[in-house]
Amino acid sequence: MKILAVWGSLRRGSxxxxxxxxxxxxxxxxxxxxxxxxNGIGQLPLFNPDVEAAGEEAQGGAVAAWRAALAGADAVVISSPEYAHGVTGVLKNALDWVVGSGELVGKPVALINASSRVTVAQASLVEILTTMDARVVVDVAGTLAVPLAEKGSDEEGLLAAPEARKLLAGALEKLVEAVGDV
Ligand SMILES: Cc1cc2nc3c(=O)[nH]c(=O)nc-3n(C[C@H](O)[C@H](O)[C@H](O)COP(=O)(O)O)c2cc1C
Known part of the structure; x- marks a missing residue:
């Protein structure tokens, strides 16, 4: 089973x-x-229906790579910051590229967010993904903010916090169960 992880920030050390x-x-x-x-989604051109219609050659390789990665995954996990109460532009752009091609249709998706303040963007992401016929099976936000801040910003630090470990394991478990349900 393969899970594709996508994050909505181009910042180094996100x-x-x-x-x-x-x-x-x-x-x-x-x-x-x-x-x-x-971040692979940072390589995508800005979505333009004309470029989409013009085909792969006009799009460069990034769009095909993004679509193939999604198509080859059993499930997707997304973690994204909120910018001005919205989904970040880079993530929305990436999602726009697969509205028509449909790689997310029926795909189980887990939304995990490190911050406790991202409620507007997280709700918006659920709406966008549901509109695209993805299956949002996990929607968690906030609980990782404290361990991330306390233990520093690397994954070992995060995993050293029992509550973070439990939350991440629980989210993955639900996602794996959802793949089994398809
Ligand atoms: C342009 C900009 C707008 C932001 N707007 C919000 C916001 O509306 N709500 C919020 O909770 N955080 C906001 N933030 C804070 C980011 O969501 C926060 O720093 C996040 O942890 C960054 O994620 P990253 O570490 O993966 O880059 C904003 C940050 C930037 C740069």
Whole structure:
């Protein structure tokens, strides 16, 4: 079983990326969408229906890579900051690229957020994903803010906090169960 992890920040040392890195030791295979140094969704061109209609050559390889990564995943986990009470532009852009192609249709999705203040963007993300016919099966926010702040910003620090470990394991377990339900 393969889970694709997507984060909505291009910032080096992103706390949302850290949360996703902490998922890997908890169980099943979790692959972050990136090259190890950068966030893969940051390579996508700005969504434009004309470019979409023009096909892969006009889009560069990034759109095809994004769609293939989603298609090859059994489930997706997303962690994203909120910007001005909205979903970050880079994440919304990435989602717009798969509205028409449909890689998220029926796909189990877990939303995990490190911050306790992201309620507006998190609710908006649920609305967007539901509109795209994805299955949002986990929606957690806030509980990781304290361990992230207390233990520093790396995944080992996060996993050293029992409550964070429990939350991440619980989220993955629900996601894996949802894949079984499909
Ligand atoms: C332009 C901008 C707008 C932001 N707006 C909000 C906001 O509306 N609500 C909020 O809770 N945090 C907001 N933040 C704070 C970020 O969500 C927070 O710093 C987050 O942890 C960054 O995630 P990252 O570490 O993955 O980059 C904003 C940050 C930036 C840079």
């Amino acid at each position: 706390s949302n990326e850290t949360v996703l890195r902490a998922l890997a030791p908890v169980g099943v295979e979790v692959v972050l969408f990136g090259d190890g140094a950068t």
